[in-house]
Amino acid sequence: MTALAEELLAVRDTGRDFATQPALRLDRLVRAFYQGSRKIEVLNGASADIFPGQAVALVGPSGAGKSTLLHISGLLETPDGGRVIINGRDCTGMPDAERTRVRRVQMGFVYQFHQLLPEFSALENIMIPQLILGRTKKQARQRAAQLLGSLGLADRVDHRPAQLSGGEQQRTAIARALANDPRLILADEPTGNLDPHTAEHVFDALIHLIRTTGVAALICTHNLDLARRMDRVLRLENGMLVEVQPLALR
Numbered sequence: 001m002t003a004l005a006e007e008l009l010a011v012r013d014t015g016r017d018f019a020t021q022p023a024l025r026l027d028r029l030v031r032a033f034y035q036g037s038r039k040i041e042v043l044n045g046a047s048a049d050i051f052p053g054q055a056v057a058l059v060g061p062s063g064a065g066k067s068t069l070l071h072i073s074g075l076l077e078t079p080d081g082g083r084v085i086i087n088g089r090d091c092t093g094m095p096d097a098e099r100t101r102v103r104r105v106q107m108g109f110v111y112q113f114h115q116l117l118p119e120f121s122a123l124e125n126i127m128i129p130q131l132i133l134g135r136t137k138k139q140a141r142q143r144a145a146q147l148l149g150s151l152g153l154a155d156r157v158d159h160r161p162a163q164l165s166g167g168e169q170q171r172t173a174i175a176r177a178l179a180n181d182p183r184l185i186l187a188d189e190p191t192g193n194l195d196p197h198t199a200e201h202v203f204d205a206l207i208h209l210i211r212t213t214g215v216a217a218l219i220c221t222h223n224l225d226l227a228r229r230m231d232r233v234l235r236l237e238n239g240m241l242v243e244v245q246p247l248a249l250r
């Protein structure tokens with residue numbers, strides 16, 4: 001385990017106080033799919049509150065519905081029943097334009113494959129979402145440089161994604177997710193494409209930013225070693241979210 005990882009674990013184990021309003025409240029979510037005439041009930045009353053500053057792992061077997069839950073949390077899909085409440089606001093029935101705005105202003109996304117724009121530099125990739133929200137070029141450049149610096153990429157700002165290693169690409173994607181100071185990070189296997197050593201470093205960087213910015217994060221992962229190091233673990237079981245003690249995770 002790296003020194004940073006040990007420091008992060010120590011912070012988790014001191015039992016910090018979290019803000020009282022959840023950044024994300026999932027309230028009795030229901031979602032089913034039909035495959036032919038067969039109905040698959042993926043979410044069946046899934047509920048959870050995720051508070052600012054918490055890194056929460058989402059685990060469960062393949063096909064349990066983790067991606068479905070992340071898509072619904074990110075307002076990319078609508079549930080058949082239940083509510084998604086972001087910072088106290090019920091977003092479930094919002095019109096598309098309003099959902100897009102909530103996503104852009106309040107959320108950051110990290111995917112297994114970085115999805116950086118190949119023709120732009122690392123710096124520009126982090127500036128673009130800020131320019132969309134109306135920051136000036138100067139403000140966007142400063143914020144992008146600051147984030148890349150805090151992720152150990154100060155000497156990579158002008159590199160295009162293809163000129164970065166897998167771990168550097170993923171750290172750039174994390175910086176992009178944080179560019180607009182979101183309240184909530186949603187991450188789908190953010191280290192799933194990396195070798196174990198690189199995955200650990202990228203994960204440490206992500207957790208460090210969660211702890212220092214106070215953003216809330218729901219992180220889907222198959223990697224139980226990483227899940228054990230988060231503040232909380234939620235396991236999807238039979239369409240419900242079950243809280244598991246991180247150190248008891250098997």
Ligand SMILES: Nc1ncnc2c1ncn2[C@@H]1O[C@H](COP(=O)(O)OP(=O)(O)OP(=O)(O)O)[C@@H](O)[C@H]1O
Nearest residue numbers: 033034035040042061062063064065066067068069
């Ligand atoms: N659009 C869809 N149409 C039909 N079935 C779907 C659709 N999306 C997901 N499913 C089904 O819902 C179930 C849950 O899928 P989901 O991708 O959410 O699981 P997961 O836990 O993320 O799996 P994995 O760990 O393998 O990525 C699966 O049985 C999947 O086939």
